[in-house]
Amino acid sequence: KHPNVITNMILERYASPNGPTKGKIIRPSDGKAPESVAFVQCAGSRDENHLPYCSYICCMASLKHATYIREQYPDAKIYIFYIDLRTPGLRYEKFYNKIKADDKVFFIKGKVAEVSEDPATKNITVVAENAVTGEKIRQTVEMAVLATGMQPTAAISKPPAELNYNPYGFIINDFNKGGMFAAGCANKPADVVSSNQNATGMALKAIQTLVRR
Known part of the structure; x- marks a missing residue:
């Protein structure tokens, strides 16, 4: 304006x-x-x-x-x-x-x-x-x-995948179901440092899921 x-x-x-x-x-x-x-x-x-x-x-x-x-x-x-x-x-x-x-x-x-x-x-x-x-x-x-503020893309258009979302469009991870994990800003508002830390954690969680299978 x-x-x-x-x-x-x-x-x-x-x-x-x-x-x-x-x-x-x-x-x-x-x-x-x-x-x-x-x-x-x-x-x-x-x-x-x-x-x-x-x-x-x-x-x-x-x-x-x-x-x-x-x-x-x-x-x-x-x-x-x-x-x-x-x-x-x-x-x-x-x-x-x-x-x-x-x-x-x-x-x-x-x-x-x-x-x-x-x-x-x-x-x-x-x-x-x-x-x-x-x-x-x-x-x-x-x-x-x-x-x-920060708003996830999924708040407007959700990707073609079976994922759970909170009311604001951020992805809620289902650790029991496994298969796909969200990290960083797809999961919550975050800066670069915490996004990297979160991504590392999700990668380890994915490895644990594969090992259990």
Whole structure:
């Protein structure tokens, strides 16, 4: 709807050397360097009207994207609007504390109620209520990034196999039946590390199933 409101996946493509902007993070409307960026966490997630679950990776992805922007544009200001920040594990918590120490990164605890555009400047205004102070916040930025959740393909179109699914489209493994095991993001929202660990476990489970036969 608004050119300067993008998703976390689009920002990841911008930051990639093989992406459409060759790794340069720009404002889509005019190709300029953004001087201020807002991240809206849980955009459509933890919401009974869309995805009621946490997608696990979004908070860490936004913190990573904030570092991308700060590295390219040292004077850029970052505003992160969140319900709860979830950084599981000591390594992720250390990374979060590093970002929090940056004096140009601002964390606002509050659910975003509105995102609008100025037709003249194409700047974006994010409206939220600070959950700590109760204050209504209106923050105008040059670009906004929506941290959208993770949804399995099977939620829309299930593969031609006899598998069990939970209400959200993730596969439920049937270890008694065997034959086919889901791992990683086919099983639940997960990052790369936990997906690899889960895949290793499922491979071992498959070996055990074959040995028993």
